[in-house]
Structures are given as C-alpha cells and as structure tokens.
Amino acid sequence: MLSRKAYRLGLTGWPLGHSLSPGLHRAALHALGLEGEYRLYPIPPGDPSALAGLLGKVRSGELHGLNVTIPHKQAVITGLDRLTSLARATGAVNTVFFEGDDLVGDNTDAPGFALSLRHFLESSPQLQSTPASAANRALVLGAGGAARAVVYALVSAGWRVGVAARRVEQARALADGLQPAPAQGGPISAASLEPDAVRALVGECPPDLVVNATPAGMAPDVLSSPWPSGVCLPPRAAVYDLVYNPRETKLLREARAAGLPASGGISMLVEQAALAFERWTGRSAPREPMYAAVDETAPKGSQPRPPGSLLHEEVNA
C-alpha cells in the first residue's frame, strides 16, 4: 500500500516570535486533507552555516518547502541554484523549494501584494475610478525589502511610482535597481520622507494610492505613522498599509478619518502564503480556511502603548 506524503514545511528568520505562518499553512493542509507540519526554524543574522544547513534539508527532501523572512531574504540567495524571474527582479527570496535538480528561490510577496491590492481596489465603491492596472500614481513609503516587492508589483501593473524614504539614497537605490524593467510602467521617482518634500510631491502630483512599506505603526510602536506629521494625506488617495499588527494602524485611522478608503496588510500575508503553499504542494490553496485561521490568531487590535514601552509583540510573517 502506498503511504501518503506528509508535507514538512517551515519558516526561517529572526526573530520569529508569534509568527502567523504556522497557523496559515496548517489550516491549508487540514482543509485539503493533507498530512504535514509547518515548523519555525529561528536563525539569527550572521550564521551562514545554520542557513546552509537548513537549505540542505530542502535539497535532501527532509523539508518540502521553506519560507524565508527578515533578515535572510537576500542572504539565502547565495545558497540556491536558481531564482525565479520574480525573485531575480525583486532581489529577495521568501519561498524555497526543490525542483528537478535545483534548489529554487521564489518571491511571493510581490504577487501576494498585487492580489491583495486588486481585492482592495475592487471591493471599495469609492475606488471605481482607480483600477488596479492603470497609469495612476502611487507613492510608496519606505525602501526596504517589502517596498521593493511592492514597487515591482505596481510598476508591472502599469502604475507610475514614487518612493519616499527617510534615507533618500535608499529610495534612489531602489528606483535605480528596478528601472527600466519591467517596461510597462513609467520611471520610478525617489524622494525624501521629510514633511516639505512629501508636501511638495503631493501638491505637484497627488497620488491615487499611498502604500506604507515601513514598520512604522507596527506593535509595539502603535502610536507611530510613516506619514509626515503636519502634511495632509492626498485628497483622493486609497491608503494601503502592509503592517498587519495591529489591524488598524495609526495611518489607517487617519486615512479613514479623512474619508479615504484604507486597507491593512492581512490579505497580503494570506495571499503570499497561499502562493507559497501552491508552489510546494501543486494544489490550489484553500484561501477561506487560511483567512479564517488568521482571523482566529492575528492580534485584533493591540492597545496603543506609550513610545518606549518595554512590552514587545514581535510578529514576523
């Protein structure tokens, strides 16, 4: 009698804290009647041999799929045989699997964001004039790994994108690294997150979409917002915050108070996980149980705490 495959999946990063990924993937396995487990493999930064050892488990078949999060999304690349075009374009890997004779690195953050943004834009009646793929303007706050995936997804869908970061040289490096490809979008511009720079940018070319790709506002720093204080949000923009802990960030509250449609990052979290699950299992991911699982486990609304509070709720992918 043939024994059924038991999927051994996992996540590496540091810190992993109360990661939501095990709950998401266990729900998907359970809903499809698949046997398996999803475990956490915390590896601190600067331990390449531990990372190589874990990749060896994927190569040997001991692990069938691995997610990678901060701070290893770039470092993991040197241990892989091949990157998908998305991983190559974004310069970051969040999903690893073995295919043929190759250890392959993929990036599901960019398509996960694109799917989530599409749901958001389609589900809000206020946004009927903001189709997901139009030559509209988007302003992305932050220029780290997640911003790179977001900018790539937006430019691929035809958005004209500006990146604003507190270190303008980081925004320039992101913009230079991603253009001219993909060809559909216009040139990516770079700016500082200083109030005067953002005020001027919003005044000259009001964006239709603002995306927060910084951790500002994430627990325990829930009283922070990446949006510069004293600057009005663009009058007709939709606001998307990648942060999902808490569900309702200060930026989202301010956007709703200004009458703007606003979305947090839970749906991107689920979509990037669903796409990784599909790479590993070859099965269509059961999104409803995955959304239900995250609804049960995600922190619903961390209470604002004063800056500098010692309590720390670390939630990483």
Ligand code: NAP
């Ligand atoms: P990252 O690589 O460390 O980049 C963070 C970026 O934000 C950098 O440009 C950083 O600038 C900037 N930044 C940090 N703190 C800031 C602040 N207080 N004000 C303004 N800018 C600030 O991190 P990442 O991987 O891009 O992740 C960014 C956020 O996205 C995290 O909260 C992460 O949880 C979230 N995320 C969500 C999903 C999802 O599925 N919803 C997926 C991926 C990431 P400096 O370099 O100057 O510090």
